[in-house]
Amino acid sequence: MSTERRFDAGSDVGQDSAPGDDSTDEGRSLGAEVRGYILGLALAIALTIASFWAVQTHLIYGPGIPMALVVLAVAQMGIHLVFFLHITTGPDNTNNVLALAFGVLIVSLVVFGSVWVMAHLNHNMVPMGELLKMQR
Amino acid sequence: MTEVALSSGAGAPAHAAPTGHGAGGPAPKRIVVGYGFWIFLLSDVIMFSALFAAYAVLASNTAGGPSARQLFDLRNTALETGCLLASSFSCGMASLAVGQRSMRWTQIALLVTGLLGAGFLSLELREFEGLVARDAGPSRSAFLSAFFTLVGCHGLHVTAGLLWLGTMMAQFLAKGFRQDIRFRFLCFSLFWHALDIIWVAIFSLVYLVGTIL
Numbered sequence: 001m002s003t004e005r006r007f008d009a010g011s012d013v014g015q016d017s018a019p020g021d022d023s024t025d026e027g028r029s030l031g032a033e034v035r036g037y038i039l040g041l042a043l044a045i046a047l048t049i050a051s052f053w054a055v056q057t058h059l060i061y062g063p064g065i066p067m068a069l070v071v072l073a074v075a076q077m078g079i080h081l082v083f084f085l086h087i088t089t090g091p092d093n094t095n096n097v098l099a100l101a102f103g104v105l106i107v108s109l110v111v112f113g114s115v116w117v118m119a120h121l122n123h124n125m126v127p128m129g130e131l132l133k134m135q136r
Numbered sequence: 137m138t139e140v141a142l143s144s145g146a147g148a149p150a151h152a153a154p155t156g157h158g159a160g161g162p163a164p165k166r167i168v169v170g171y172g173f174w175i176f177l178l179s180d181v182i183m184f185s186a187l188f189a190a191y192a193v194l195a196s197n198t199a200g201g202p203s204a205r206q207l208f209d210l211r212n213t214a215l216e217t218g219c220l221l222a223s224s225f226s227c228g229m230a231s232l233a234v235g236q237r238s239m240r241w242t243q244i245a246l247l248v249t250g251l252l253g254a255g256f257l258s259l260e261l262r263e264f265e266g267l268v269a270r271d272a273g274p275s276r277s278a279f280l281s282a283f284f285t286l287v288g289c290h291g292l293h294v295t296a297g298l299l300w301l302g303t304m305m306a307q308f309l310a311k312g313f314r315q316d317i318r319f320r321f322l323c324f325s326l327f328w329h330a331l332d333i334i335w336v337a338i339f340s341l342v343y344l345v346g347t348i349l
């Protein structure tokens with residue numbers, strides 16, 4: 001077995017999987033792979049339609065709609081990660097999932113932290129009229 | 137002392153002993169390439185999260201100008217979403233075609249991916265053009281500055297992705313399914329799918345939330 005061959009195929013190592021790997025070399029047939037992508041596409045379309053429906057319907061309690069949209073968006077991102085990027089929770093995927101978890105932690109700190117801090121600053125700010133009076 | 141002696145004298149010939157950590161030796165190059173690019177993509181997502189945070193903070197600061205509700209056309213957003221989702225799917229088909237070493241299907245799938253991506257981009261540019269024409273350009277208010285920065289940054293990523301996609305088509309054609317070209321294509325497909333994930337956040341949290349608040 002040449003070095004080239006050994007480094008080329010992941011199947012004979014069988015330890016890790018890279019993000020985006022197709023698993024055809026792990027014995028799944030091409031048809032099964034295509035079906036996986038089609039299933040992912042169908043789920044993503046369904047969630048997209050649900051999101052667009054949620055803003056136009058009156059069936060959902062108004063103030064709850066943004067939360068519904070967040071939930072649908074997170075679900076659709078999960079679908080994309082699993083079916084298109086092939087990030088799964090299998091044992092060969094630990095590194096990828098841990099990197100993803102760290103990314104999610106940082107993203108949520110940045111987004112929720114900014115919104116939280118800025119909302120408080122906004123709340124505690126002296127109103128513009130008062131500020132002008134103080135400067136006189 | 138004894139441990140060192142034991143581990144070095146395991147009996148295996150030196151060239152067969154794993155040089156990396158763990159039982160399997162160093163990871164194959166495909167894993168290293170994919171993992172490294174995955175780390176890059178996550179850092180890109182973190183950059184986008186800062187733009188999302190800026191938009192969330194500034195979204196209500198319209199400075200007397202038009203608000204999200206008056207500006208956004210959901211039909212256009214739905215079309216853009218459809219284009220990008222379909223192009224993500226055909227990019228997946230392209231990676232299956234590469235796995236099957238089928239040049240014709242690889243090129244067809246990549247062409248479809250690129251056309252759908254270009255369709256998305258033209259819809260977005262038309263939307264931007266319309267906004268600027270209605271005096272709702274990036275300099276109008278803090279809300280619009282944040283909006284153009286966030287959505288424009290995603291658009292720039294798509295533009296870069298289209299250039300990369302054209303390069304991949306040419307390289308497959310000129311060099312065949314060589315290993316290093318396939319690694320590049322693995323990175324490209326990850327990049328393209330990640331752009332679709334960021335668009336999911338944009339259409340949900342910017343366009344859809346914008347029309348109900």
